[in-house]
Amino acid sequence: MRILHTSDWHLGRSFHRVDMLGHQAAYLDHLLSVVAEEQVDLVVVAGDVYDRALPPVDAVRLASETFARLASSPARVVVSSGNHDSAHRLGFADDLIDAAGVHIRTRASRVGEPVLLEDRHGPVAVHALPYLDPDLVREPWGLTDRGHAAALGEAMRRVRADLSGRPSGTRSVVLAHAFVSGTTPVQVSDSERDISVGGVSRVPTSLFEGIDYTALGHLHGRHTLTETIRYSGSPLAYSFSETDHVKGSWLVDLGPGGLTSATFIPAPVPRPLARISGNLADLLLAPEHEPQEACWLQVTLTDAVRPLRAMDQLRERFPHVLQLGFAPHSGGPQLPVAQPAAGRSDHAIALDFVAEVRGSAATDAEAALLLDACDSCQPDRDLDREVG
Incomplete structure (x- = not known):
């Protein structure tokens, strides 16, 4: 299965008062071209489709047109909400939209329910975790600890419970929108919103051990935390702290035993x-x-x-x-x-x-x-x- 991993579109965002919507539309045209040229089977969008909870009308129109074009392609699409998105607005009519092959996941109550896909090697379970505000899920999930590690830990417990009941050989893909860090420090950008709770925002890569591919969103630079855990970063620069970033998406191949390759596809640069x-x-x-x-x-x-x-x-x-x-x-x-x-x-x-x-x-x-x-x-x- 060939997967295109993207995130943090931030549709509707400006760059120091420069309207970026036209440049965002050019990136999405590029995305559709990659889907066609590389024969992508699955597009995953790991959160922050919009820049704010109440996005401009033109940004909503661009997102709608893009998802409609993707639905008309051979690729399936799985989208999760980020900390900039309104879960209710992005997830509106998600059950109805599922029928078009675009699967939008924004509700914490659905964590553990995968989107099930199939290729010639067998089943692939895609678990899209929406951004999980620790203070909002702590009580309904009965968490004793406060923080992102506890919230994501419980989410991954539910994911693993689901995977344990799947047929042998089922491959797994997880989308998560969070600040994940491993042994190598990651570089943050000025354009990323702080999501710390009690001064702590980071969660360990160990939460995603055993997953065939983890597609992360939130950080605006591309990062390879482990061979199977990656950030795609934002497709455009949204602060001067990102001057040296190479923007784009990950093109990932899953074979019968899991990840076989990951290639970074650079995005068009509207202006350096x-x-x-x-x-x-x-x-x-x-x-x-x-x-x-x-x-x-x-x-x-x-x-x-x-x-x-x-x-x-x-x-x-x-x-x-x-x-x-x-x-x-x-x-x-x-x-x-x-x-x-x-x-x-x-x-x-x-x-x-x-x-x-x-x-x-x-x-x-x-x-x-x-x-x-x-x-x-x-x-x-x-x-x-x-x-x-």
Whole structure:
């Protein structure tokens, strides 16, 4: 059986205010092409179909169109909900949708009920575990411990109970949306929502021992925790912490004895990401930064004094700058920090604030503008001038 493992589509998400829906649609077109070209038998989506519980209408439409196209392909589809999804909304009419060959699993009460498939080597049981909020399943499942390890541990107990009653030779696939870690540390991304409970979010790979393939979602980078336990990562970058990621999906083959191969299929890149830093004047002129002119860009300026209109100047050369930060090198002019407010005018405090934040004193024109602004907030428009 040939499986395509994907996750964390986050349909409806933007990237620093750039609408990503068109790029997400291009990825899903690519996904459908891979299904056809590689003769995929099963597509598994390990959670976070949407970016938020109440997704935009266009994102819902894109998901609906994609699942309809997949239903028209020879592949079966199994989807689980993630921590960004609304289990109720994503799982709406799941029993009806099952008939189309798209199996959406969002209810904790159905954990342990597999989607049963068959190939020339025999049966394959696919257990799709929705994101399991430990606080929500603790009471109905009678858990004594609080945390993700306890919730997933009980889920896998139910999975194994089901598998133990299956015919000999039944192969197993599990989908899970969680922070799973093994002996090798995994890299997290800024775009991943914290799911820790009581300060603990990680669960061990040992929970999935004996499963022929575990398709994980939640982390946005691809990771191979063991030969049979993998994260596909998100298909697109959703933060600059993912600049060096290679995005895509895992193409997995199951033979009669379990996993036989896993190949990573890179996804199309709508626009590369890059991070650069330095003095503004140097960044605007340095020829080595020419490749970054076409990138979505994060810039950190190191000027001792914060330049005026820095973003406007940068965009003259780098039109796709999305994030600007300041990390001045030491050695610049030492300006007095803002003084306590008692007995000082609003205007003087505002001038101190500008000097402290920007690294340089306000110009005469700026000082006059600040004075007018302070005066406009006073019941007596002459009060601030008298105190100053």
